[in-house]
Amino acid sequence: MRSRALRRLVVALAALVVIDLFEPAVLRSLEEARYEDPARDFRFENSDLFGLGPLVAYLREHPRGRQPRVLFLGNSVIFGYELSASDAVPARYQRFDGSAKVFNAAINGLSTASSLVIARAAVDSVDLTYALLGPIEAPVVLPILPRLIPVDDADLAQFHLPAPNRIEQLLAAPVNRWRLYRDGYRLQAALFGSSTRQFVYLHKGALARGLIARVRAEQPSRPLPEETVTITEPMADAVPDAARQLELRAQRPELWQFGDLARSRRKPIVLLQVEGHSKPLLTAAMADFNRVFAPQARVLFVRVPPQLTMDGMHVTSTGAVAFARALRDARLKDSPR
Amino acid sequence: MIFTDLLFLFLVACCWGSFAAVPPGRRSAVLALWGTIFYVAYAGASVILVIALVASAAFSNRRAVAWLTGATVCGLLIVFKIPGGAPWIMPLGFSYLSFELLHVIVERRRGRIGSASFVDLLAYALFLPCRIAGPIRRFPEFTHAVAEARVSADNVYAGVLRILIGLAKKLVLADTLALTTAELIPGTVIGRQHAWTIVLAYAFRIYFDFAAYTDLAIGFSRLLGIAVPENFSYPYLAVNIREFWNRWHITLSHWVRDYVFVPTGRALFGTFLRPWPALIATVSYLVTFVIVGAWHGLTAGFLAWGAYHGILLSAHHVIRTKMPASITDHAWYRSRVASAVSVAITFAFVAVGWVPFMTDFATARRLLVVMFLGGKS
Numbered sequence: 001m002r003s004r005a006l007r008r009l010v011v012a013l014a015a016l017v018v019i020d021l022f023e024p025a026v027l028r029s030l031e032e033a034r035y036e037d038p039a040r041d042f043r044f045e046n047s048d049l050f051g052l053g054p055l056v057a058y059l060r061e062h063p064r065g066r067q068p069r070v071l072f073l074g075n076s077v078i079f080g081y082e083l084s085a086s087d088a089v090p091a092r093y094q095r096f097d098g099s100a101k102v103f104n105a106a107i108n109g110l111s112t113a114s115s116l117v118i119a120r121a122a123v124d125s126v127d128l129t130y131a132l133l134g135p136i137e138a139p140v141v142l143p144i145l146p147r148l149i150p151v152d153d154a155d156l157a158q159f160h161l162p163a164p165n166r167i168e169q170l171l172a173a174p175v176n177r178w179r180l181y182r183d184g185y186r187l188q189a190a191l192f193g194s195s196t197r198q199f200v201y202l203h204k205g206a207l208a209r210g211l212i213a214r215v216r217a218e219q220p221s222r223p224l225p226e227e228t229v230t231i232t233e234p235m236a237d238a239v240p241d242a243a244r245q246l247e248l249r250a251q252r253p254e255l256w257q258f259g260d261l262a263r264s265r266r267k268p269i270v271l272l273q274v275e276g277h278s279k280p281l282l283t284a285a286m287a288d289f290n291r292v293f294a295p296q297a298r299v300l301f302v303r304v305p306p307q308l309t310m311d312g313m314h315v316t317s318t319g320a321v322a323f324a325r326a327l328r329d330a331r332l333k334d335s336p337r
Numbered sequence: 338m339i340f341t342d343l344l345f346l347f348l349v350a351c352c353w354g355s356f357a358a359v360p361p362g363r364r365s366a367v368l369a370l371w372g373t374i375f376y377v378a379y380a381g382a383s384v385i386l387v388i389a390l391v392a393s394a395a396f397s398n399r400r401a402v403a404w405l406t407g408a409t410v411c412g413l414l415i416v417f418k419i420p421g422g423a424p425w426i427m428p429l430g431f432s433y434l435s436f437e438l439l440h441v442i443v444e445r446r447r448g449r450i451g452s453a454s455f456v457d458l459l460a461y462a463l464f465l466p467c468r469i470a471g472p473i474r475r476f477p478e479f480t481h482a483v484a485e486a487r488v489s490a491d492n493v494y495a496g497v498l499r500i501l502i503g504l505a506k507k508l509v510l511a512d513t514l515a516l517t518t519a520e521l522i523p524g525t526v527i528g529r530q531h532a533w534t535i536v537l538a539y540a541f542r543i544y545f546d547f548a549a550y551t552d553l554a555i556g557f558s559r560l561l562g563i564a565v566p567e568n569f570s571y572p573y574l575a576v577n578i579r580e581f582w583n584r585w586h587i588t589l590s591h592w593v594r595d596y597v598f599v600p601t602g603r604a605l606f607g608t609f610l611r612p613w614p615a616l617i618a619t620v621s622y623l624v625t626f627v628i629v630g631a632w633h634g635l636t637a638g639f640l641a642w643g644a645y646h647g648i649l650l651s652a653h654h655v656i657r658t659k660m661p662a663s664i665t666d667h668a669w670y671r672s673r674v675a676s677a678v679s680v681a682i683t684f685a686f687v688a689v690g691w692v693p694f695m696t697d698f699a700t701a702r703r704l705l706v707v708m709f710l711g712g713k714s
Contacts, residue, residue: 005494012497171343197509201516 372463
């Protein structure tokens with residue numbers, strides 16, 4: 001009996017070692033299919049945070065993609081409230097710019113400060129970042145973020161985030177040599193776009209019928225109404241003086257930190273100030289910001305007519321097309337890339 | 338989940354190594370040491386309180402100490418169970434710890450636990466696999482299990498298997514079902530079918546969740562070669578509510594049977610109720626299960642759930658004792674079809690009983706209305 005139990009334990013360990021040998025190749029293949037294929041609309045399933053860590057880990061490991069990468073950050077407006085992944089603004093943007101791989105990394109309720117922290121972790125691995133300025137700009141960041149993505153000490157202090165547990169980190173170092181353990185989340189995210197349990201939950205009906213649910217068919221777009229999404233880029237005539245810059249920075253610290261981030265990393269970041277949704281920002285302040293940071297960072301003022309929204313805030317499928325087209329036009333006019 | 342924390346696994350590994358290395362006479366000291374380290378790591382703010390209670394229980398062979406310790410444990414349990422009742426959070430696993438300490442105090446007074454050293458009691462009270470979510474152990478059985486423990490490949494293999502079963506129950510079944518139960522948001526339950534789906538998902542979720550914790554506790558204990566009691570035995574296959582409570586949270590059922598139900602019944606037999614044993618059983622069941630409800634939390638929902646089970650058990654007791662022999666002796670009464678119907682009826686009653694348990698009282702009331710009368714909640 002004793003020898004049988006021992007034998008089984010040894011066989012189980014050997015099986016784990018053998019499986020671990022193949023894990024990197026499997027992970028690479030699954031992640032390439034999910035993160036590099038421009039025909040596949042990328043969005044976090046059900047707007048859950050599970051996929052954020054694996055996405056950021058992949059981007060940081062592979063700083064150059066097969067196509068130029070465009071990252072969208074924001075809340076439900078960008079995520080596509082009540083829209084399928086293929087109908088949300090980022091997916092529509094991808095239709096207009098087939099050469100880019102677009103990542104819809106928006107999460108319902110995500111604050112501007114959280115977007116800033118995510119942008120810091122991912123900006124070096126993307127070619128263009130769009131970040132929606134949220135309705136509230138309180139310096140509140142999701143406390144779980146440091147457990148999902150790298151967050152630097154300055155952000156931990158600024159946003160009062162819990163630092164990763166040092167004991168856990170110390171213990172994790174040797175355990176992470178077991179790749180299947182280390183990459184468990186990444187494997188799930190690459191396979192399902194979310195956690196296994198979230199996938200089973202969302203697709204339980206299809207799974208029960210023996211089918212894997214497919215991405216919902218794209219909704220037919222109605223012809224755009226005459227009044228459509230407009231984007232303007234206010235620009236001051238001259239660079240504001242130091243006192244004015246300090247004043248503006250104090251008023252909207254997160255906004256200016258986006259500017260600093262774009263400038264220091266030499267990566268373009270476009271901030272979207274959506275009328276009636278984002279916390280109001282004076283045109284003069286936008287113009288001064290753009291004069292200081294353009295072309296690396298800029299604030300675009302976006303106006304979405306009410307008939308292109310469901311509730312005055314979230315865009316409809318047709319509204320998403322108009323929004324994406326306006327972004328494309330603004331980029332063509334003065335490409336920040 | 339603490340069981341999957343690297344720190345917890347590291348502590349278990351250290352405990353396992355030390356336990357295997359020392360002679361049998363030192364094993365309690367090893368368990369006490371690693372149990373204390375575990376408690377400091379996960380509930381450092383409460384460790385002094387818990388050790389003080391254990392020390393006090395060690396001297397509970399003295400009447401005054403026993404009463405004082407028992408009253409303190411009960412008082413703390415009540416305070417911690419009142420939502421917002423205590424300014425600090427409840428010590429880790431205190432619900433289970435309190436019943437284990439009360440068992441020690443009572444049995445020491447009864448003379449069934451002769452000597453209990455502080456180290457033995459500390460090893461029992463802070464035994465790390467069982468300190469998170471039970472099961473509720475008995476001191477004599479535990480000390481015997483420690484003395485008989487044998488660290489071997491057989492036990493490691495059996496323990497690892499049980500841990501894997503527990504993880505599958507928790508991470509695959511319970512946590513997936515939890516996403517369906519999370520649909521219970523006031524105003525979003527869209528009809529009778531949706532309401533029943535949520536309640537059934539909860540019924541299986543709570544079973545798999547709790548059974549998983551028990552599997553993990555038993556599995557980690559088994560790594561050390563220590564046997565701890567089972568807590569579940571296919572409860573949803575029970576043919577009546579009494580059998581359900583012999584299959585569901587068995588260690589709690591047995592605890593309240595021994596320390597609440599039997600003493601209450603015995604006390605009532607000494608009163609004017611003596612001629613009415615059915616009434617005594619009814620009162621005993623109600624008292625016992627209201628306490629079971631309160632043990633989960635002093636809220637209207639838990640108390641209603643406890644009272645509901647008290648009523649079900651009372652009704653079952655009355656029906657069972659009054660049932661004519663012509664029915665109970667009939668062949669179909671013990672047929673497989675009758676058993677299957679009984680299982681379904683018992684499960685339905687238990688599932689409906691989870692409604693006040695799973696949510697606040699007002700939401701539970703609305704959910705019950707949708708389940709039975711339709712509409713929206």
